[in-house]
Amino acid sequence: MRQKRVLSVLLILLFLFSQAKGQDYKYLESTGAASGSSLSAGIENPVSVKVIYDNYVKVEGMKEDWGYSIYIEGLDKKILFDTGTKPEVFESNFKKLGIDADKIDFLILSHEHGDHTGGIPAFVKMRKGIPVIIPQSFSEKFKKEMSGSGLVPLLVSKPAMICNNLWTSGEFEYQIPEQTLVLNTKKGLVVMTGCSHPGIIEMLKKIKSDFNRNIYMVFGGFHLMQKSDKEMDTIITEMKALGVVKCGATHCTGDRQIKMFREAFGDNYFELGVGNILTIN
DSSP states (O other): OHHHHHHHHHHHHHHHHHHHHOOOOEEOOOOSOSSGGGSOSOOSSOEEEEEEEOSSBOSTTOOOOSOOEEEEESSSSOEEEOOOSOHHHHHHHHHHTTOOGGGOOEEEOSSSOHHHHTTHHHHHHHOOSSEEEEETTSOHHHHHHHHHTTOEEEEESSOEEEETTEEEOOOBOSSSOBOOEEEEETTEEEEEESOOTTOHHHHHHHHHHHHTSOEEEEEEEOOOTTOOHHHHHHHHHHHHHTTOOEEEEEGGGOHHHHHHHHHHHGGGBOOOOBTOEEEEO
16 A cells, blocks of 8 residues: 555656656757758749738738738748737738638747737637747747647757748847748848847848858848937948848837838838738749
8 A cells, every 4th residue: 555655656746747847849950050052042933921910001901900920932831920919810811811821831930929929829720730930948838838729839949941942040049039030042041030129130140140141131020119310320231231132121110210221221122011912032
């Protein structure tokens, strides 16, 4: 009897330890340095980016709201990057854009904030059983919620290939862990951001170093709302010094700051906004 009680206690302790330790998750495998021979010449065919969720609206009949989400097609995999804030707004815009959820291969989340993850309940009604690629430092609670919702957490630490010519930047070590998408084109790298909490210039510098290629284009949220005109002038100057030719700023960048990017880049600036479709050659 005493041996049975000891065994029961040991089993309970083992269970509690396993729960505390948390579930083991797979990582998106890095293929080594994201440069040199590991990069091809770049995309052969145009890549299309549809803006599902944004603070601004581009096409009449779509709904704007604070948040961000884009859909990427034209590669050998179809990608949903972030899901906006409100499930009902995400679902409405998603369907109006005519996107087929059954064809999406990966959901990728830039960071663990509600204005980028809030639409997930609407998405999983349409699509389950696919990987959700997230920075490794996302909370255990969030990872378990993703597993419980029918998605398969796939963690990111360093730059890694998602599909041919599309990479994750890897996790930027910051108080808010974040990743970006990096598309390889013949003109250079195209960087797609969520909110750029670690700092847009710092992120671009690291990507340029890691991939050993010029950055041709950058777009998404830059999180610059609190920056003064003087600070913005420095950021724009540094961005151009990094070789950035084309720029599209939206979401958390700030209205005044977006205006400054528009004026600085002129014809090489492009709008985003819900319903807009960008073509990257």
